Amino acid sequence: MLRFSTAGESHGESLVALVSGMPAGVPVEQDFIDRELWRRQKGYGRGGRMRIEKDTAHILSGVRHGKTIGSPIAMTLANNDWKNWTEILPVEEGDPTKHKAVASPRPGHADLAGSLKYDFKDARYVLERASARESAARVASGAIAKLLLRALCVGVASHVIRVGKAELSRPATWDEIVALQAKEEVMLNCVDADSEAAMKAEVDAVLRTGDTIGGVFEVVVHGLPPGVGTHANWDERMDGLLAQAVMSLQAVKAVEIGRGVTAAESLGSTVHDAIGYEGSDEAFTKFSREQNNAGGIEGGISNGEDVVVRGYLKPISTLRRPLGSVSFETREPVKAAYERSDVCVVPAAGVAAEATVALTVARLVIEKFGGDSLRELQRNFNGYCEQIRAY
Numbered sequence: 202m203l204r205f206s207t208a209g210e211s212h213g214e215s216l217v218a219l220v221s222g223m224p225a226g227v228p229v230e231q232d233f234i235d236r237e238l239w240r241r242q243k244g245y246g247r248g249g250r251m252r253i254e255k256d257t258a259h260i261l262s263g264v265r266h267g268k269t270i271g272s273p274i275a276m277t278l279a280n281n282d283w284k285n286w287t288e289i290l291p292v293e294e295g296d297p298t299k300h301k302a303v304a305s306p307r308p309g310h311a312d313l314a315g316s317l318k319y320d321f322k323d324a325r326y327v328l329e330r331a332s333a334r335e336s337a338a339r340v341a342s343g344a345i346a347k348l349l350l351r352a353l354c355v356g357v358a359s360h361v362i363r364v365g366k367a368e369l370s371r372p373a374t375w376d377e378i379v380a381l382q383a384k385e386e387v388m389l390n391c392v393d394a395d396s397e398a399a400m401k402a403e404v405d406a407v408l409r410t411g412d413t414i415g416g417v418f419e420v421v422v423h424g425l426p427p428g429v430g431t432h433a434n435w436d437e438r439m440d441g442l443l444a445q446a447v448m449s450l451q452a453v454k455a456v457e458i459g460r461g462v463t464a465a466e467s468l469g470s471t472v473h474d475a476i477g478y479e480g481s482d483e484a485f486t487k488f489s490r491e492q493n494n495a496g497g498i499e500g501g502i503s504n505g506e507d508v509v510v511r512g513y514l515k516p517i518s519t520l521r522r523p524l525g526s527v528s529f530e531t532r533e534p535v536k537a538a539y540e541r542s543d544v545c546v547v548p549a550a551g552v553a554a555e556a557t558v559a560l561t562v563a564r565l566v567i568e569k570f571g572g573d574s575l576r577e578l579q580r581n582f583n584g585y586c587e588q589i590r591a592y
């Protein structure tokens with residue numbers, strides 16, 4: 202089974218990523234992993250920390266001569282900011298006068314719930330691990346999953362569809378989404394110049410007032426044949442697994458598959474995707490759909506259309522003009538803690554969600570098609586594609 206886990210604190214020495222269950226023979230490109238990491242650092246509205254970090258994955262195991270060898274892949278990602286925190290977060294017992302306590306919990310962050318749970322008298326060690334710094338390790342892991350999927354001609358990409366009140370224009374086709382991602386400018390997840398301007402205006406407005414905003418990103422998986430995932434058991438359904446993969450990202454508070462949200466208020470005759478038999482020669486089967494409101498999944502099983510998953514982000518909880526809170530020490534009312542913060546992270550969250558979606562889809566692909574090497578997996582995958590074409 203493909204599994205991944207991460208370790209590391211936001212201002213600790215390094216993040217760690219561990220990916221196991223990856224077949225041997227998958228080409229691993231350092232440049233590709235690092236470009237994914239770079240994409241996650243971008244997007245209008247990020248704070249000062251992103252000017253300190255320049256993420257790169259240091260591969261320690263599981264890859265030789267540019268290919269996976271079937272053993273667990275371990276990677277580290279250094280935190281450049283670590284050196285600035287050695288007195289505040291000492292490795293050994295440090296000078297308590299230099300430890301900067303997070304003395305009043307931030308509403309919306311993990312500070313209060315985590316401090317109560319772990320019996321800390323300040324929130325420093327809670328935020329260290331709750332921080333979305335962790336998502337960099339997911340992106341490094343997800344890059345390897347993307348490389349496996351790429352070898353099967355399955356692509357994963359994202360774009361931003363809402364920032365605050367600004368609804369952004371969306372690319373209509375897979376090729377347009379890919380073209381958007383290839384752009385190397387700062388706002389690499391937005392659609393066109395108009396959308397970029399609308400998004401920046403939203404971010405600038407909250408920057409001025411010391412507030413923050415959330416938004417919605419959409420992840421699309423292209424080229425997945427029908428039949429991945431299953432209705433047979435609740436915990437093997439692709440929609441359920443994708444929901445967890447996206448919801449587990451920091452600040453994501455709702456997940457939608459296809460037109461899931463508006464479907465609830467619509468008629469069945471307008472929601473369900475009528476079936477035809479006019480598929481092109483390049484399609485997996487001749488069965489075709491006029492629309493894709495299901496977001497590529499029916500009964501927990503991929504149906505051959507693009508898989509479309511949206512993540513809804515709440516606004517960032519650290520506010521330059523903080524909300525009311527309570528001092529851990531005195532229990533008196535005070536303002537919530539503020540050091541520095543992002544104000545909008547929707548593009549970055551989209552990139553992180555691409556990674557967790559890629560890991561989920563790669564896991565289900567490996568489960569369905571099996572194989573200890575990429576060659577074996579590709580043979581099984583191609584054999585199945587021939588089978589459903591001849592169905």
Ligand SMILES: Cc1cc2nc3c(=O)[nH]c(=O)nc-3n(C[C@H](O)[C@H](O)[C@H](O)COP(=O)(O)O)c2cc1C
Pocket residue numbers: 248309310311331332333334336450451452453517518519541542543544546549550553
């Ligand atoms: C890429 C990214 C960057 C984030 N940056 C910040 C930040 O600078 N400040 C902040 O308060 N929260 C930030 N968050 C959100 C917090 O990590 C998150 O709200 C917190 O861990 C509590 O978890 P929850 O919102 O999922 O309940 C960020 C989230 C993401 C995805």
Ligand SMILES: C=C(O[C@@H]1CC(C(=O)O)=C[C@@H](OP(=O)(O)O)[C@H]1O)C(=O)O
Pocket residue numbers: 211248249250251254328331332333334335337451541542543
């Ligand atoms: C470090 C990253 O995001 C961080 C996520 C985060 C949080 O509370 O989630 C808080 C901020 O960190 P700091 O307190 O050091 O400014 C963000 O910069 C990153 O995305 O790599």
